[in-house]
Amino acid sequence: MSDLRLVELSTENLPAVIGLPPAIGEKAYVAPVLHSIAEAYVTPTAWPRVILDGDEVVGFVMANWDAENEIPEFRSGIWRLNVADEAKGRGVGRFAVQQxxxxxxxxxxxxxxxxxxxxxxxxxxxxxxxxxxxxxxxFGETVGVMRV
Ligand SMILES: CC(C)(COP(=O)(O)OP(=O)(O)OC[C@H]1O[C@@H](n2cnc3c(N)ncnc32)[C@H](O)[C@@H]1OP(=O)(O)O)[C@@H](O)C(=O)NCCC(=O)NCCS
Known part of the structure; x- marks a missing residue:
């Protein structure tokens, strides 16, 4: 049974969070979490959250809340989503989107x-x-929209 929740980054969870895939230099459809955390550090509107299952780090999601952004697609949405390989396919990604x-x-x-x-x-x-x-x-990427 899973016990999923979102928490803030902390000194305790940081080592496991930066260990999530992809590794730095690996070809992937999402940036390494270390890169995202650096972006969050310099982007006041970023909303980075760690996904826990019980006490285990199973993913990372970063949203952006920037109602004034001149690009409408960047005003509210998911910027990054990384799920641990061993946790894929059991609803972690869906949970992050719902949150x-x-x-x-x-x-x-x-x-x-x-x-x-x-x-x-x-x-x-x-x-x-x-x-x-x-x-x-x-910018050559597909835009997805969900009413909330
Ligand atoms: C894509 C990703 C976030 C999905 O997370 P996940 O926890 O494995 O997904 P879930 O278990 O919550 O799946 C939710 C639904 O999506 C479906 N799904 C998941 N990955 C899918 C895929 N690659 N293709 C088609 N359907 C997929 C599942 O079957 C499930 O559908 P169901 O509820 O109807 O059975 C995860 O595989 C990942 O981290 N991938 C690498 C990084 C990435 O691509 N991030 C997004 C870039 S913006």
């Missing part, structure tokens, strides 16, 4: 967005399975 949607509602947003690379082995199937709908392209 971001809930946080968006709390903050008064009506939708969340996500961008993904349009590749056959990319995360498109996941995002469509959890409720996003395709809404065009931006």
């Amino acid at each position: 971001v949607a809930e946080e968006a509602r709390r903050r008064g947003f009506e939708q969340i967005t996500v961008l993904w690379e349009p590749a056959a082995d990319g995360p498109e199937g996941f995002y469509l399975a959890v409720g996003f709908e395709k809404a065009g392209e931006l």
Whole structure:
């Protein structure tokens, strides 16, 4: 049985969080978590959260809440999502999306967005399975939108 929750980054969970895939230099559809944490450090609107199952780190999700952003797709949505290899396929990603949607509602947003690379082995199937709908392209990536 899983006991999923989101927590903030801490000195305790940091080593496991930066160990999530992909490794630095590995080719992937999402950036290494270390890169995302560095971006969060210099981006006041970033919302990085660790996904725990009980006390075990099973993933990392980073949203961005920036209602004034000149690019509408960047005002409220998922910026990064990384699930541990051994935790894939058991609802961790879906849980993270639901939590971001809930946080968006709390903050008064009506939708969340996500961008993904349009590749056959990319995360498109996941995002469509959890409720996003395709809404065009931006910078060569597919835009997904979900009403919250
Ligand atoms: C994509 C990713 C976040 C999915 O997380 P996950 O925890 O394995 O997904 P879940 O178990 O919550 O799956 C939710 C649903 O999506 C489906 N799904 C998951 N990955 C899928 C894929 N690659 N293609 C099609 N469907 C997929 C599941 O079957 C499930 O559907 P169901 O509930 O109807 O059975 C995870 O595999 C991952 O970290 N991938 C590498 C990094 C990445 O691509 N991140 C996103 C970049 S923005």
